[in-house]
Amino acid sequence: MSSEAPTLPVRALKGGYDYVVIGSGSGGCAVTRRLVDAGADVLLIEAGPPGIGVNEIDDPAKWVPLGRSAYDWGYDYAPTPRVNGRTIGIPRGKVLGGSTSTNAMMWYRGHPLDYDAWEKAGAKGWSFADCLPYFRRCEDWEGGASEWRGAGGPLRIERAPDTHPVAQALIDGAASLGIPVIDDPNGPDNEGAARANFNISGGRRWSSARGYLQPIFDRPNLTILTGSLAVGLVLDNGRSVAVRHLVDGAVRETRAHQKIILALGAIDTPRLLMLSGIGDPTELARLDIAVAHALPGVGRNLQDHPLAQACVLRAKHPLGPVTGNGGGSMVNWKSRAGLPQADIHAFPVQGNSAESAIRARYDTSGDVFSFGAGLMRSKSVGYLRLLEAKPGGSLEIQPNFLAEPDDVDAMITAVEMTIEMAAADANADLFGGFAAPDRRLTRSETVAFLRDACSTFFHLSGTCRMGEDDEAVVDSRLKVHGLEGLMVADASVMPIIPSCNTHAPTTMIGERAADFAMGLV
Structure with a gap:
């Protein structure tokens, strides 16, 4: 204590x-x-x-096991054939602070068009211009107040003091594919590779x-x-x-x-x-x-972001102890030209973050790191149903991951491009080969990989x-x-x-x- x-x-x-x-x-x-x-x-x-x-809550490096601890509700998504009948855990914090006491501590508010879309969907007065003052009111951003960021608010927000080699590899790999490197993903546009913002200060969860x-x-x-x-x-x-x-x-x-x-x-x-x-x-x-x-x-319109967890890569040398939350950067880019905003996302993990079905299919032993790839503009919509009419009773929680063909297409692109980021020449000193998948895949093989790798970003809404x-x-x-x-x-x-x-x-x-x-x- x-x-x-x-x-x-x-x-x-x-x-x-x-x-x-x-x-x-x-x-x-x-x-x-x-x-x-x-x-x-x-x-x-x-x-x-x-x-x-x-300590397990305060230490940023120890957040992952909190997802099935005494501080978690223990919820699951119901299985479907689209994810090969797997039950996907959906961590939700059961503690003062809720999921902010158990999550990965990311502070990220997306693109201004996200909130303009709320207004167009009938949420009057929720355009980005309406929301920005309240975002700024939350923040105590390390860079100080600006048109886009707030200072002096309740939530301290910082970048990691040192960029881990795996976090830098994601940024460098993205840049090698022509994706811009940006200073702040919470600025006017989130498209690009950047060091992430965290609710971490002095080495402790905020x-x-x-x-x-x-x-x-x-x-x-x-x-x-x-x-x-x-x-x-x-x-x-x-x-x-x-x-x-x-x-x-x-x-x-x-x-x-x-x-x-x-x-x-x-x-x-x-x-x-x-x-x-x-x-x-x-x-x-x-x-x-x-x-x-x-x-x-009530209970309809359930949405979450699907995650391919994960592309596991071999490291040429030991990575050392985990720093920060085990990540450190992010990339947002478009799955196809002509989209109004970035729709796919990748993040680094300083170790093996593969789903159990992926670990069963591939050898992920030894010194490895991971790049998670996912979809941030998902179209699939699900539902929540009570199965028992009592407090704490069982539920059916169904996000319908990969139900929409457009979601599958975008996820394929996310996985393929994330693999290329890892293998980029810029990462020659770190990248030691593929682990999971163990090679570049065909389109049909990538779909099969997705059905076993599909998980959640924990963004239930x-x-x-x-x-x-x-x-x-x-x-x-x-x-x-x-x-x-x-x-x-x-x-x-x-x-x-x-x-x-x-x-x-x-x-x-x-x-x-x-x-x-x-x-x-």
């Missing part, structure tokens, strides 16, 4: 608060901080433990819990309750008035005088809504849940999307359609998945949610 770790205050629960926020991930931490700063009395409910001062919550632990108008699972919402005459949650194993009802803000993430926000009778009447009837409020879009049509769950001010006193502030509201890791845009959503909740905009 860290000697500098703060202590989470324990405060007696009251019967009601101005605001009750459920879930302490990217969106929940941001909305909580801004409400508390404004003087509101706030209860933040988190199902997981505090996780404060835990989670949302650390940045947004720890500085205000001592505020008397903030109560943080960990180890408390939300099991239902209480509705009264068209208004959400209270949350039912477990405290020491017993169900307790806590009221919200102003609003309840759901920030449980793209799995557990729709789950809680459905358990509360808010959702598609057909789905609720299947589960024998009484319909409290019909919203057919879209299951309570914004909009004004019949399947939209929240409006453009994040209010649940047809109900008073209930908002959503997490990745579930994204109408279209942005071309980036979802931590940054979800934090921005939380920042905006606070302003909406308080009527500031």
Whole structure:
């Protein structure tokens, strides 16, 4: 345990608060901080433990095993023939800070066109010009404030102090293929190879819990309750008035005088809504849940980025200890000419990051490194269904990876070009040959490789999307359609998945949610 770790205050629960926020991930931490700063009395409910001062969380190099640890929900994507019947794990943080306490610490907000697409999809007021001030408000960027970046915000963002040879190899390999090298992927255009931005400072993870919550632990108008699972919402005459949650194993009802803000993430926000009778009447009837409020879009529109994990390469020499989060750079480029923005993405791993099916097919022993290749403008859309009408019950979570032919075509290009980046002459001092795949592949062989390698970037989103049509769950001010006193502030509201890791845009959503909740905009 860290000697500098703060202590989470324990405060007696009251019967009601101005605001009750459920879930302490990217969106929940941001909305909580801004409400508390404004003087509101706030209860933040988190199902997981505090996780404060835990070395495995604080050490950036130790993040991967957190995905199947006591700090994870243990969710999986349902198998399909498109991924050869494999069950794909979907890590979700169950701890104060949510997935920001267990993820790869990437801070990346994609392309301005991502958010302009939200506006065109019906999320009025969510163009990039509308979102940029809130992105900047999140940030404490090492390069200081600019038109594009923020400084002095809760989340410290830095590049790795030293570029690992594997991270540099990805940049150099991309440059050899004519892909530009750019200074900052969070600038006006993300196309190119760059050193990545991280929520890491002083060699430690900078989670949302650390940045947004720890500085205000001592505020008397903030109560943080960990180890408390939300099991239902209480509705009264068209208004959400209270949350039912477990405290020491017993169900307790806590009221919200102003609003309840759901920030449980793209799995557990729709789950809680459905358990509360808010959702598609057909789905609720299947589960024998009484319909409290019909919203057919709950659980639909599930989106994630597919990842080919991974192209494993042989190193000519030992790579030494892992630095940073085990990566350090990224590349974004277009799978075909004429696209308005980059759609495919690659990142380095200072070791073997192959899926188990790939490890079973190929010899990946010895000194190796990996390049992950994936699709950031995926078109495949899935769904989430409850299989049991009880808290913690089983779910069917289906992203439909590789369902769209365009996605398969783009992924083929991503894998083929990533292999060429590794084998570029610029990397002659590092690249010692192919491991998985063990040679360049034909198109049909690449498709077969993809079906075994396909995994997830952990960017689950879209299951309570914004909009004004019949399947939209929240409006453009994040209010649940047809109900008073209930908002959503997490990745579930994204109408279209942005071309980036979802931590940054979800934090921005939380920042905006606070302003909406308080009527500031």
